[in-house]
Amino acid sequence: MVRRMIDAGRLVLERDGYANFSTNRVAEAAGTSPGSLYQYFRDKDDLLTVILDQYWDEAAQRVEASLADRLSDSPDQMVRNVVNALLLALEQDSQLLHVAVEAIPQQRLQSRHQALRRRVQDLVSTYLNLLLRSSGRNASTRAWVIVVSMEGLAVRWVLDRPDISREELVEELTALVENYIGALIPEA
Amino acid sequence: MVRRMIDAGRLVLERDGYANFSTNRVAEAAGTSPGSLYQYFRDKDDLLTVILDQYWDEAAQRVEASLADRLSDSPDQMVRNVVNALLLALEQDSQLLHVAVEAIPQQRLQSRHQALRRRVQDLVSTYLNLLLRSSGRNASTRAWVIVVSMEGLAVRWVLDRPDISREELVEELTALVENYIGALIPEA
């Protein structure tokens, strides 16, 4: 039943947009009554938070799933794989991606998204430190630059559908990152 | 009078956020009545569109103003200057930037934003063609990558205020772009 409501809320969000994400409409879509919603969620925002948190978790899982068996690749392959996995993950549900990144007027509802971004950033930062053997002074900054730019590019590509194929994009983003990290990467 | 309403709307948006952007409040801030609003704007969204369009135009103007007298610099200086100008422009009114990129539930209202992005992208594309003397085959793609990533990074830096100084950020973004364009840029 919780699942029914989450699915219904997701449906409404995808089909009608955040502006029409009303408790009545969600209840109708779930085939229940508006009151039932409040048996499982504190209020409307609570449901929304759950839906979005779940969305980001799923996206993260999809990325991880795409990467699971490729961790031993060369740095170049690895970057390429991560970028590809990111695009694949965000492509899965672009309607909800749109809602999640553009149509939610309250960013406090996006805490899980923020947390994920930070976690990824830490991973990248750690990786850079290993790779570059340099002091961590600006590894963190570079990690931020990489994570934010990759996410932004992936999101915009999925949502705006510019005339760029995925293969082409993967090439470019890979180049962007690798050239940024620079000559420091040992040649594979 | 149109100006009064636009300014009032902007004030409300900055001060109270999109959630409290109501016609009554705008009219009050403008010192007029809600009815008058409908003599100059089709509806509430129309006013919002005008405000946001104006915001993006101003941002574009600010970028251009910062660059007007530096077009003859070396490519490296030029990239640096553009990045710096972009950050300065977006910093001007981060409240409204927040509303414009995060708090508006309907992206169709952002057509001017899209148009601006495309115009800049075309400029960059042209520039890349000149610089690289290469076929335009993927200059357009590269321009898209550069424009989208720069905008995304600048926006997030202004809105999230990560622990990165402007100087540091300018360095990193400049490096990101220059290394992306690659060895093709003649050394300054």
Place this chain on the structure above:
Amino acid sequence: MVRRMIDAGRLVLERDGYANFSTNRVAEAAGTSPGSLYQYFRDKDDLLTVILDQYWDEAAQRVEASLADRLSDSPDQMVRNVVNALLLALEQDSQLLHVAVEAIPQQRLQSRHQALRRRVQDLVSTYLNLLLRSSGRNASTRAWVIVVSMEGLAVRWVLDRPDISREELVEELTALVENYIGALIPEA
């Protein structure tokens, strides 16, 4: 229009009781729409407060009106007149009296009532001091006893309609007060 809503609210309160005093019903009774109510009253409680304040003011006015030309009577006549005036005043609108004293679950809404009671108590206290030439030590206590008992008796008589005529009641209450004040009252 404010008046229309106050009257409508009063009607609903008298006809349907506090339990059915809903904004929708008041609007309907006023021949307006629910939204209009909020142009003149902060919320439902605000309207209720205005109605009750007005009720108590009217009751006070009726008491005063009944007394205006009889201030020169003997103490005995005066007590009799006050008691009679009180009964007459509360009889005017027993439906609303019922709501005002029994059916309002929030006593904070009754601030005007409390204020009136205190004002009357002060008057009585002053009067007792004049009459008894005694120290004010317990004139205040006695005033409280008199005011509270008279109000309580008058209210219950109006609301419960026991088998007691008004004349009889006036006699008894007059006796109650006079004997309480005691032999100290100079015989008229």
Place this chain on the structure above:
Amino acid sequence: MVRRMIDAGRLVLERDGYANFSTNRVAEAAGTSPGSLYQYFRDKDDLLTVILDQYWDEAAQRVEASLADRLSDSPDQMVRNVVNALLLALEQDSQLLHVAVEAIPQQRLQSRHQALRRRVQDLVSTYLNLLLRSSGRNASTRAWVIVVSMEGLAVRWVLDRPDISREELVEELTALVENYIGALIPEA
């Protein structure tokens, strides 16, 4: 189980007030489910009625208990005792007293209260007849005046806590009643 629910209802009434006296909350406080409530009570009002009836019965019992062994006192002592007992009884649970006399929007629920008042009134009436050896013509009226005024004064004193000590109040109320009954009372 009935007792569990009555006690829970009472707790809710005292702790949260009538405004929060919901079946869900009562059930929770009783450690049962809302459905069970309807196995023992027709509806919410029915439970409320039972609680209030019980409250008034207890209050009456407390008054009687305070008086049980003092029936042979002088009339003066007796009045004093009754008044004192009444105050003590109502003081026991002023939270519930508040709910019972001020916060319940439907007086029909107070039938037991009315019945108690009538019973006491009859006792007083009988007593007055014995004492005054007068015709019963207005003994009943006088009993009404005495009972209603005493109850009203006691309730207001408990709920409003005016700056009057219990001793002082007992003195005054005793004086009020005795002087009302008048010279007819044989001196003690």
Place this chain on the structure above:
DNA sequence: TATGAATGAGACTTCATTCAT
């Protein structure tokens, strides 16, 4: 043209009550 009172649909939420288990 400007006004601003009036509108009324619709939002979120509560809660007494029911009924299948």
Place this chain on the structure above:
DNA sequence: CATGAATGAAGTCTCATTCAT
């Protein structure tokens, strides 16, 4: 008997929009 999830009517309040003045 007991449960407690489900119900859904109804409540309060907001606000974009209209229209008579």
